[in-house]
Amino acid sequence: MNLGMTERLKPIHEKVAKMVREEIMPLDEEYLAEVGKDGDRWRHTARQLEIIDGLKAKARERGLWNFWLTDSTRGYGLTTVEYAYLAEEMGKAHLGAETFNCSAPDTGNMEVLERYCAEEHKQRWLAPLLEGKIRSAYLMTEPDVASSDATNIAMRCERDGDHYVLNGEKWWSSGAGDPRCGLYITMVHTPDENRGKHEQHSMILVSPDTPGITKLRAMEIYGHDDAPHGHLHLRFEDVRVPAENLILGEGRGFEIAQGRLGPGRIHHCMRAIGQAEMALEMMCQRSLRREAFGKPLAQLGANFDIIAECRMEIEMARLLCLKAAWMMDQGDKKAAAPWISQIKVVAPRVALKVTDEAVQMFGAQGISQDTPLARSWTNLRTLRFADGPDAVHRRQVARDELKKYTQQKV
Known part of the structure; x- marks a missing residue:
């Protein structure tokens, strides 16, 4: 089981990480500040379109596009494990996923169109979605x-x-x-x-x-x-x-849903880990720069332990996510399901905890509009419901575990 970066992925990952850090993140706050400036919150301002369309054009020109198309003849044909590393980088910026045409719910919808739909529907909807036009x-x-x-x-x-x-x-x-x-x-x-x-x-x-x-x-x-x-x-x-x-005929909805939701849950989780990494980075920088009671914040209270625990929990969550991605790549959706449920519980919970600790390190500024932490916290708390709440996924994990010890229906 190889969960590390492949040689073919490394240069792609480097380009994506560089673009996220140097070109996308600096524009996030300006893009968000534009919402509703022309009086209609449900219409993009000219500046918003200039920002997002400009970023998408750069990504396409560089061939950094539609990475989510795993196990496909289109695009790069990456494995789920390989894509997971890219999704983590995209999660670090508000506009990260959309820049590379890897946003939810579009990725899952495009998978449905590609795998299950008629050619006329692919022409009408899949083609413009793949091009990032709709x-x-x-x-x-x-x-x-x-x-x-x-x-x-x-x-x-x-x-x-x-x-x-x-x-x-x-x-x-x-x-x-x-x-x-x-x-x-x-x-x-x-x-x-x-x-x-x-x-x-x-x-x-x-x-x-x-x-x-x-x-x-x-x-x-x-x-x-x-x-x-x-x-x-x-x-x-x-x-x-x-x-x-x-799609496919009456009664096939659950079959399609499972094909759609499995990979999407992994993508969500890796983006959550990216958010956790950004929160930890901000927390560390803040703890070294800010002083109180004559010392840097890092040296006060339990902050050393908090930072250490955050790092360890992020690493554990990432490895679990990569294991779930690897299970998905083996082609047995039933075998992969409990692993996907595990990471769907763990990743948002860990990322939420790390973000909350970062908010605490920033004090009142952490809950304000002056950092992305409050927005990230809100998104991560929401993710504990999206694609199934924690309790449903824990039930799936427990049922799978108990099957090892009984033949009875649980």
Whole structure:
């Protein structure tokens, strides 16, 4: 099991890390400060487009593009382990992932389009997504059911001639607020008593401008709406979608979801580790520069121990993430699932702890807009819910562990 950087990855990693540090990070705060400057929080200002489009153009010119396409004839064809190192670097900057066209939820949606969809859908949506011309959203979670158990998903999807008719509500639809969003991949309920419990749902491709879709509100995370990206609450009322937009056929939704969510969870976790690394770096610099009671902060209280514990926990989380990535690369999704669940619990939790310690080292400045730490903390706390809450993943890990000792169903 080789979890280290391959020789082919090293020069790519060096270029990505250099661009993140020298060109992307310096523009993060300016980009964020532009939100709503022209009076509309859900539209990019000219300066925002200049920043992000300029960065993306540089990345494409340098061939630093679409790294997420693991196990694919397109792009670099990196392994998940190799991509994980790049995702960590991207996680260090707010615009990191989008610069290299490796943003969630687009990467997972592009995987769905590439692996499961018809050629006409690839031409309509995958091609512009691969070029970074449009964005997309993934609609799964619903306000009226416990969506952590995806068998509860209830949006009605009923066949009517050559269309399906959708009725229901979705929320936390990440990216649906982006004015560039050109596709909703939507999990719907298509019940059939002749199919099993995990064959009652389907996925369908929906154009955001389809009549009957209402944007009810932007969901706020600790008071922030994340504009212009946004996590929207949407209502579907008699939304008619061409029948050919149903992916693979009725009842295949869970199958597609597992193919989509596995790699995406690893990507999230490695970006979280990147955020933890940045928080630790800021913490160390602050502890050496700032003085109180006649000493640098590093020499006060338990700060030596705090810094040491943060370093050790980051290293452990990274190794676990790389192990999960390696398991994914072996091609057995069932065997990889418990490892992905482990890192989905561990990485956000570790990154959140490190970021919180960094906030503490900065004092009141750490919770203000003067550092990226408060924003990072909010994102990491949210990640403990995204793609499944901690409790659901711990349940998966425990069930897998207990199978070793009993033949009974747990």
